[in-house]
Amino acid sequence: MELPEEVRRIAEDIKAMRIRGAGRIARAAAQTLMLAAEAYKGDSLEDFRAYMEEVARLLISTRPTAVSLPNAVNYVMRALREGRFQSPEDARKAVVEAARDFIEYSLQAVRRIGEIGSRLIETGDRIITHCNSNAVESILVTAWRSGKRFHVYATETRPRFQGYITARNLAREGIPVTLVPDSAVLSVMRSRRITRVIVGADTIAANGAVINKIGTSQIALAAHLHRIPFIVATETYKFSPYTVVGQPVEIEERPPEEVLENPPEGVVIRNPAFDATPPEYVDMIVTERGIIPPKSVALVLWELFRRRPAEAGGVKVEEDATA
Numbered sequence: 001m002e003l004p005e006e007v008r009r010i011a012e013d014i015k016a017m018r019i020r021g022a023g024r025i026a027r028a029a030a031q032t033l034m035l036a037a038e039a040y041k042g043d044s045l046e047d048f049r050a051y052m053e054e055v056a057r058l059l060i061s062t063r064p065t066a067v068s069l070p071n072a073v074n075y076v077m078r079a080l081r082e083g084r085f086q087s088p089e090d091a092r093k094a095v096v097e098a099a100r101d102f103i104e105y106s107l108q109a110v111r112r113i114g115e116i117g118s119r120l121i122e123t124g125d126r127i128i129t130h131c132n133s134n135a136v137e138s139i140l141v142t143a144w145r146s147g148k149r150f151h152v153y154a155t156e157t158r159p160r161f162q163g164y165i166t167a168r169n170l171a172r173e174g175i176p177v178t179l180v181p182d183s184a185v186l187s188v189m190r191s192r193r194i195t196r197v198i199v200g201a202d203t204i205a206a207n208g209a210v211i212n213k214i215g216t217s218q219i220a221l222a223a224h225l226h227r228i229p230f231i232v233a234t235e236t237y238k239f240s241p242y243t244v245v246g247q248p249v250e251i252e253e254r255p256p257e258e259v260l261e262n263p264p265e266g267v268v269i270r271n272p273a274f275d276a277t278p279p280e281y282v283d284m285i286v287t288e289r290g291i292i293p294p295k296s297v298a299l300v301l302w303e304l305f306r307r308r309p310a311e312a313g314g315v316k317v318e319e320d321a322t323a
């Protein structure tokens with residue numbers, strides 16, 4: 001069966017970043033698999049599986065870095081890949097249920113990160129954040145609503161300026177927020193006596209390295225120099241099972257036009273969307289399962305691998321990765 005127009009449109013939206021943010025794209029992928037399953041018209045189980053695999057491939061191909069995307073897709077598809085079904089109707093139900101499970105887990109995880117992470121915030125804090133992260137916003141908003149008073153410095157986050165989204169959302173909550181150019185981070189750290197840095201993540205590698213929006217590692221390095229705690233907020237489905245067996249995380253290279261529409265002749269433009277912050281610069285990782293140091297990531301991954309995926313927050317168990 002032809003893929004529904006709506007499925008192709010959502011895949012395009014993820015690619016063009018009209019739907020963005022590691023958690024959001026994971027939820028959008030689960031939702032799209034659900035939508036595709038519901039739109040299926042045929043009556044062959046084999047054909048249904050092939051059709052769903054095509055949707056899964058299309059979704060995974062949209063953006064390469066955030067592991068939340070394949071983790072979400074694999075979680076939903078696992079129900080179909082491993083289940084025994086009498087009819088496409090049964091299989092369809094399993095997909096819909098798994099997708100709902102994932103979305104619910106994800107939304108709850110973001111809320112839980114807010115509760116856990118907000119305990120780290122103190123009145124009087126001056127906090128730098130980079131890009132736009134639902135998990136970070138959840139922490140800041142929860143802390144603010146619990147009565148803590150602090151000031152946030154949000155970087156613009158060139159070239160796509162997601163920092164504007166953060167600044168706007170925080171301002172709507174009444175949180176004092178100052179937008180600064182990315183290049184002002186070190187200067188702001190010194191002049192504003194920053195007390196904490198909190199960022200989100202797209203992927204956490206087994207060694208505790210944090211893959212997040214380009215520029216994150218420079219901020220981490222500056223925080224390290226100034227002994228400012230560097231905190232990462234992330235759901236555990238951003239932990240990468242692939243890195244357990246040493247697979248490198250692919251850094252997305254986005255179109256050069258995002259940096260400059262018409263570069264002068266002879267000028268080459270590069271636009272890597274993410275970078276890796278080494279675990280030595282990360283003080284703690286706030287997850288829905290609690291706060292862990294980066295060196296415990298491998299342990300959590302190991303636990304996630306061995307558990308049933310529903311308990312593991314949607315991380316797919318890769319048979320050969322644990323062998």
Ligand SMILES: O=P(O)(O)OC[C@H]1O[C@H](OP(=O)(O)O)[C@H](O)[C@@H]1O
Pocket residue numbers: 020021022023024130131132133134135136162199200201202212213233273
């Ligand atoms: O899942 P949440 O915490 O919302 O976001 C996590 C990360 O996803 C974003 O990627 P992009 O803007 O889609 O490239 C940023 O790198 C952000 O830190």
